[in-house]
Amino acid sequence: MTTVAATAAKTARAAKPATMAQALQRAMRDAMAEDPAVHVLGEDVGALGGVFRVTDGLAAEFGEDRCTDTPLAEAGILGTAVGMAMYGLRPVVEMQFDAFAYPAFEQLTSHVAKMRNRTRGALPMPITIRVPYGGGIGGVEHHSDSSEAYYMATPGLHVVTPATVDDAYGLLRAAIASDDPVVFLEPKRLYWSKAQWSPEAPATVEPIGRAVVRRTGLSATLVTYGPSLTVCLEAAEAARAEGWDLEVVDLRSLVPFDDETVIASVRRTGRAVVVHESNGFGGPGGEIAARISERCFHHLEAPVLRVAGFDIPYPPPMLEQHHLPGVDRVLDAVARLQWEADS
Amino acid sequence: MKKSSTTVQEPPGAVVHRSTPPPAWQPRTDPAPLLPDREPYRVLGTEAVADADPELLLRLYAELVRGRRFNAQATALTKQGRLAVYPSSTGQEACEVAAALVLQEQDWLFPSYRDTLAVVARGLDPVQALTLLRGDWHTGYDPREHRIAPLSTPLATQLPHAVGLAHAARLKGDDVVALALVGDGGTSEGDFHEALNFAAVWNAPVVFLVQNNGFAISVPLAKQTAAPSLAHKAVGYGMPGRLVDGNDAPAVHAVLAEAVRRARSGGGPTLIEAVTYRIEAHTNADDATRYRGDAEVEAWRAHDPVRLLEHELTERGMLDEGGIRRAAEDADAMAARLRDRMNADPELEPMDIFAHIYAEQTSQLHEQAVQLRAELDASAEPADDARGQGEAR
Ligand SMILES: Cc1ncc(C[n+]2csc(CCOP(=O)(O)OP(=O)(O)O)c2C)c(N)n1
Numbered sequence: 001m002t003t004v005a006a007t008a009a010k011t012a013r014a015a016k017p018a019t020m021a022q023a024l025q026r027a028m029r030d031a032m033a034e035d036p037a038v039h040v041l042g043e044d045v046g047a048l049g050g051v052f053r054v055t056d057g058l059a060a061e062f063g064e065d066r067c068t069d070t071p072l073a074e075a076g077i078l079g080t081a082v083g084m085a086m087y088g089l090r091p092v093v094e095m096q097f098d099a100f101a102y103p104a105f106e107q108l109t110s111h112v113a114k115m116r117n118r119t120r121g122a123l124p125m126p127i128t129i130r131v132p133y134g135g136g137i138g139g140v141e142h143h144s145d146s147s148e149a150y151y152m153a154t155p156g157l158h159v160v161t162p163a164t165v166d167d168a169y170g171l172l173r174a175a176i177a178s179d180d181p182v183v184f185l186e187p188k189r190l191y192w193s194k195a196q197w198s199p200e201a202p203a204t205v206e207p208i209g210r211a212v213v214r215r216t217g218l219s220a221t222l223v224t225y226g227p228s229l230t231v232c233l234e235a236a237e238a239a240r241a242e243g244w245d246l247e248v249v250d251l252r253s254l255v256p257f258d259d260e261t262v263i264a265s266v267r268r269t270g271r272a273v274v275v276h277e278s279n280g281f282g283g284p285g286g287e288i289a290a291r292i293s294e295r296c297f298h299h300l301e302a303p304v305l306r307v308a309g310f311d312i313p314y315p316p317p318m319l320e321q322h323h324l325p326g327v328d329r330v331l332d333a334v335a336r337l338q339w340e341a342d343s
Numbered sequence: 344m345k346k347s348s349t350t351v352q353e354p355p356g357a358v359v360h361r362s363t364p365p366p367a368w369q370p371r372t373d374p375a376p377l378l379p380d381r382e383p384y385r386v387l388g389t390e391a392v393a394d395a396d397p398e399l400l401l402r403l404y405a406e407l408v409r410g411r412r413f414n415a416q417a418t419a420l421t422k423q424g425r426l427a428v429y430p431s432s433t434g435q436e437a438c439e440v441a442a443a444l445v446l447q448e449q450d451w452l453f454p455s456y457r458d459t460l461a462v463v464a465r466g467l468d469p470v471q472a473l474t475l476l477r478g479d480w481h482t483g484y485d486p487r488e489h490r491i492a493p494l495s496t497p498l499a500t501q502l503p504h505a506v507g508l509a510h511a512a513r514l515k516g517d518d519v520v521a522l523a524l525v526g527d528g529g530t531s532e533g534d535f536h537e538a539l540n541f542a543a544v545w546n547a548p549v550v551f552l553v554q555n556n557g558f559a560i561s562v563p564l565a566k567q568t569a570a571p572s573l574a575h576k577a578v579g580y581g582m583p584g585r586l587v588d589g590n591d592a593p594a595v596h597a598v599l600a601e602a603v604r605r606a607r608s609g610g611g612p613t614l615i616e617a618v619t620y621r622i623e624a625h626t627n628a629d630d631a632t633r634y635r636g637d638a639e640v641e642a643w644r645a646h647d648p649v650r651l652l653e654h655e656l657t658e659r660g661m662l663d664e665g666g667i668r669r670a671a672e673d674a675d676a677m678a679a680r681l682r683d684r685m686n687a688d689p690e691l692e693p694m695d696i697f698a699h700i701y702a703e704q705t706s707q708l709h710e711q712a713v714q715l716r717a718e719l720d721a722s723a724e725p726a727d728d729a730r731g732q733g734e735a736r
Contacts, residue, residue, distance in 0.1 A: 065514050071544055076503050076537030083507025086486065087515070091507075103533070110497045111504070118481035118493055121699040156700055179702045209705070256705035 018197035020168045020190050024054045024130075027172035028092060032062050038176060039084065041068040042077055042094030042130075051096055052132060052191055074104035081127050082111050090126045092176055098133040099142035105150070112181045113156030128175045129183050133161075134227045134277055136189035136324055138317040144188075145314055146278030151183040152254050152287070158208055159254040161185035163229035165195035167252060170206035178208060187227035211258035213265060217247035220271035220337050223262055223288055225251040228275045228325065235330035244334055254284060262288070263295045270301040271337045277324050280308030302339030372581045379574035379584040383618050386594040387655045395593045397661060403440060403592040404656055405670050407649045410436035410460045412674035413469070414623075416681055417459070417476075421627040425685045427478040430457040434622035437592035437648035438524075438554045440464050445599040446522055453492040453505040453523040457554075461524060462491055470684050479689050499529040502538030502551065509542070509549040509606075520606045521549045522599070528559020530573050539614060543580040548606035550599065551614045554589060556621035561634040577614035589619030590648040620646075693719055 018026075032038045040058055042050070046069035049056030058067035070077050074095060081091035095101035101108075108129070115125045135144030151159045158180055162168040168186070175182035214229065215236050222232040229250050236246035249265050251258065266272045272292050274285040285306035292304045307325045315323045386392050414433040420426040432439050435457075443464030446452060454462055462472045467489050474483030475494055482493040492508075495501035505523035512519035529535055530553055542549050553573050557564055570576055577584030583605075587598040595617055602613035620643035624631035631640075656662035697704065697712040704712070 071537070071540050073533075073537040073540065075534055076506075076541045079500065079503025079534060079537065080507030080510060080541055083504035083509070083521075084511040085507075086492070086504065087508045087511035089511050089514075106497060106500060106534070107503070110500060114481075115493075116701070117699045119486055119699075120480055120482070122482070122485040122487060123493075124702065158701070256701075256707060259706060 015196045015198040017194040018165055019192050019194050020162070020165050020186075021052055021054050021192065023165045023169040023197060024172055024186065025049075025056050025058070027169045027176070028055065028058060029061065031092075031173060031176040032058065032066060035090065036066075037088060037090045038092060039066055039068065039089050040092045040094070041070050041081065043070060043072055043096050045069060045094050050094055052186075052188070054130070054132075054186070054191075055094065074101060075107050078104040078107040078112065078127075078129065082107060082115065082125065085125050085127050086123055090128075090176060092128040092130065095129060095131045097139075097143050098131055098145040098147050101129075101131050101147065104129075108151075108157070108181075108183075109154050113154045116180065117156060124179045125181045126176075126179045127181045128172070128178075129181065130172075131183060131185050132188045132191070133185045134187050134189060135314060135320050136227060136277075138320070139188070140317060141314065144317075144320065146276070146309065148185055148254055148276075148278055149283050151185075152284060156181065157255060158182040159185065160208055160252060161187060161226035161254065162252065163187065163190065163226050163250050165193065165197050167206055167250075169197075170204055171208065171252065173205040174208050177205070182208065185226060189227050190230070193230075206252070209253045209256040209258060211249050211251045211253070211261040213247060213261065214250045215246065215248040217245040218269060219243075219245045220273065220334060221247045221249055221262075221265045221269045222273050222275055222330065222334075223249045223251065223265075223292075224275040225254065226276070228277055231325065231327055232275050232330060235327045235334070238327055239331060239334055242331075242335075246334065251288075257288075257291070259291060259295065262292060266292050266296045266304075267299045270299055271339075272296075272300075273305045273307055273330065273333045273337065275307045275325055275330055275333075277309045279311045280306055281311045283308055302337045305333045305336060307333045374578050377578045377581070377583045379572060379577070379586040379616070383586045383588040384594050384598055385588045385591050386597060387588075387591045387651050391597075392593065392655060392659075395597075399444075399596065400593060400652070400656060401661065402444065403437075403596065404649075404652050404662065405673065406440040406444065406464050407436045407592060407652060408670040409674045409677055410440055410464065411649050412671075412678045413460060413463060413681070416678040417473070418623070418627055420682070420685055423686075426473065426476045428626050428628060429459075429476055430626045431621075431623040432457055432460050434643065434648065435554055435556055435589065435619045436460060437595050437652075438552065438589050438617045438619055441592055441595035441599055442522060442524060442552055445596055445603055446520070449490065449517070449519050450603075451490045451492065451505070451508055451519060451521045453501040453508075453521060454494050455498070455501060455524055455526060455529065456494050456496050457526065458494065458524050462494065465489070465491060467491060469681050473685070474689075477685070477689065479691065480695075499525055499532035499534040499538070501525075502529075502534055503541060505549050505551075506538050506542045506545070506547050506612075509547040510545050513548055518607065519548065520603050521547075522552060522603070523549060524552050524554065526559060527553060527555040527557070527564050527573060528562065528567055529553075530576065531559075531567055539577070539580045539582065539612070542612040543582045546609070546611040548609075549612045550602040550606055551612065552599065553614070553616045554619055555616050556589075556619050558621055558625070558634070560625045560629065561631075563634075572616055574614060574616035580614075582612045582614055585613060585615045587615060587617050589617030590646050590651060592648055592652050619648075 045055040046059040084091045115123045162171045175184045224232045232248045274288045289304040414431045417429045421429045439460035442461045471483040505521040509521040574584035574586045
C-alpha cells in the first residue's frame, strides 16, 4: 500500500489520461471525503464498484454504510434516498441503466421533484440520481435508452449531462453539492473516453445551468449535449471542406436551460441544428428548436432543424448505427440550412 | 392424481441424497416467531386490561372522543365548501390516536392522506394539518419541526421514505423510530413491498402499521390479497407480523409500543395489521352504498372504538357520566375553534406558485413569473380604466 501511495504522491500534479468513469468516481470520492453526509447507494455499487466501475473503491474507502449495495429495487432505492435526504443526508443514487430507472419514476416525479414545493421549502431534496444513458456500446435492449425528455418534462428536477472528462468531474461535484435533485445523465459511450486530466488538481466545479461553446464558427450553430458532442465536433471538422464554419454549443445542462448562450450563438450564425440521439418526436430537440425560433426569428436564415434518433424503440445493437445520428446525418442537415424561400 | 383433495405435493419418500445443497439453500430465518397469531390481539374485555396504565387509558379515551368529533367537524366543513375533500377516519380513531401517542418526540410519523387525526393527535395545529384538504398548499407545516412527513397522497410511497429516514438516523447514532401508516389497498403497491424488504435487510428502526379498514375505495380486501392476513406478509421479508384489533385502542397501543421498543433497541422492523372498519364512505365524494350493505356497517358500529373503551372504563369505575360529558364538551370546544378558524378565508399569494420549485429560480421560471405578475397587475386595474389605455402608455 505504501508503494501505491508513494507513486501517487510522486505523480501528484502531473496531468495524465483519465477516463470519464474515473473522473466521476473521483468526484464522488472527493465529495464523500469532504462531507460525511454524502452517501452512495444502488445495485452493485459496493464490492463490484458498479457495472461500469464508476463507484470503484468507494465502499472499501468509506465503508458499506457510506457506499451501500441495496436490494434490487429502483423505487426502493430512490424512495429510501428521499427519507435519507429528509434526515439531512445527501444521497447519490446509481440507477444501473437508463431503462431500469423507470420503476423509480413515481418516487422521482411525485416526491423527489415536488418535495421542496410541497413543503414550501422546508424539505429540500439534495439527491443526485446518476443514470448511465444512451447507446453506441452494443448493449442489448433496455440498455441504451435516452430518457432525458421524461426528466426534462418534470418540474423540480435539474437535468445535466457531461460530454467531457472535465465536466464529468465538475458537474458531478456541483450536482452532489446542489440542494435540489439532479438527474445526472452519464453518456455510456463516453465512459471510456480519455482526456489529459490531473486528478490531484481536478477541473473547477462547474455551476449547473451553463452551456459552453466548444468550437466557434460563423455559418451555423450545432446545439448538442452528452454523447452527440463528439459527433458534432467531428461534423464541424468535416464541414470545413464544404465551406461551413460551424459553431458547436454543448448544453451540459438541459434543465435549467441556458437560453443566453444558445441565443447569442444562433444570433451570430443565423442558423441552427439541434443534434441528439434520443427520439426526435416529443424529444428535447423540439423544445430547443422552439425556444430558438421564438427568440431568434429575425436572425434566422433558415428554419431550425433537428437531427435525432428515429422514433423507434431502441433497435438491436447490430442495427444501432442506423438509428444513432452520425456525422453524415448532421452534415446533411447542415446542407439543408442553405434555405431558399421556395425550397 | 391419487388425491384430489390437496394440491400440495406429497414429500418424496426417503431418498439418499448424494450431496446436500450449499448454504444458500438453507433458511436464513426461523419463520415461527415471525408469524402473527391467528386472532387479533385484544385488551378490552380481557385480562390484559388489568395491566394497562390507567392514565394511558383515560388519555386514549379523551383523544378518541376528540378524534371522533374532529372527523364529524371536518366532514361538515366539506359540506360548507371549506374543505375540498375529507377522507374520514371515523371507526379508525383507535389506530390514529395510538399511532400518535406511542411515539416519542424525536420519532417520526409518516402518514397517508387519511391520517389527519394521527397528525393532529401528535400535536400539530389542525389548520396546518388540513391545508392539503382545504385546497391550500400541500403541506402546511415544516415536517422537520414536527417530525411528521407530508400526508402522502400516492399510496405506499411514504413507506420507503420512513425506511430511509430511520436508516439515516441509525447511521447517525440517533435514537429515532419511524412509524409509517398505510391502508390495506396500499399493501398491494410495489413500494410497500420494497419498503418492507429494505427495512428488514437494513434492520431499520421502523414500524409499519396497516389500517385494514376493509376497503380500498370500493374494493374489498378479498379482491386485494389472497394472503392469510396482511400481517402474514411480514414473514416473507423476515420481520415479525402482528395482528391487532384495530378498534381496541389499548391493544393497538400495546402492540405498537412493543414494536417501537423492538425497533428502538436495534431489533428491526415490524409489520402490524390493525383490523378495523371504515364507517363512512371513502371520502365525502364517494357513495358507499354501491359496494356494501347497511348490515355490515351496523355490525361494525356495534364494535365501535369509542364505545368499547368507554364501556370498559365505566365498568371499571374509571369514568362516570360527568367524565363522559367533560370529554364531549372538550371535543365540542375543539371543534368550535376549528370551525371558526376554518371559516376565515386563507390568504393565498398567486405569485407563490413560482416559489420553492428550486433553491434558485431558473431564468425560465423567472420569465413566467414576470408574465403572471403582469397579468395580475392588469386584472387589478379598474375595468373601464384599463380599456384603451394600454396603447396610450
Ligand atoms: C398510487 C395510487 N394509486 C391510486 C390512488 C387513488 N386512490 C386513492 S385512495 C385509494 C384506495 C386506498 O385504499 P387503502 O390503501 O385501503 O386506504 P384507505 O383509503 O382505505 O384508508 C385509491 C385507489 C392513489 N392515491 N395512489
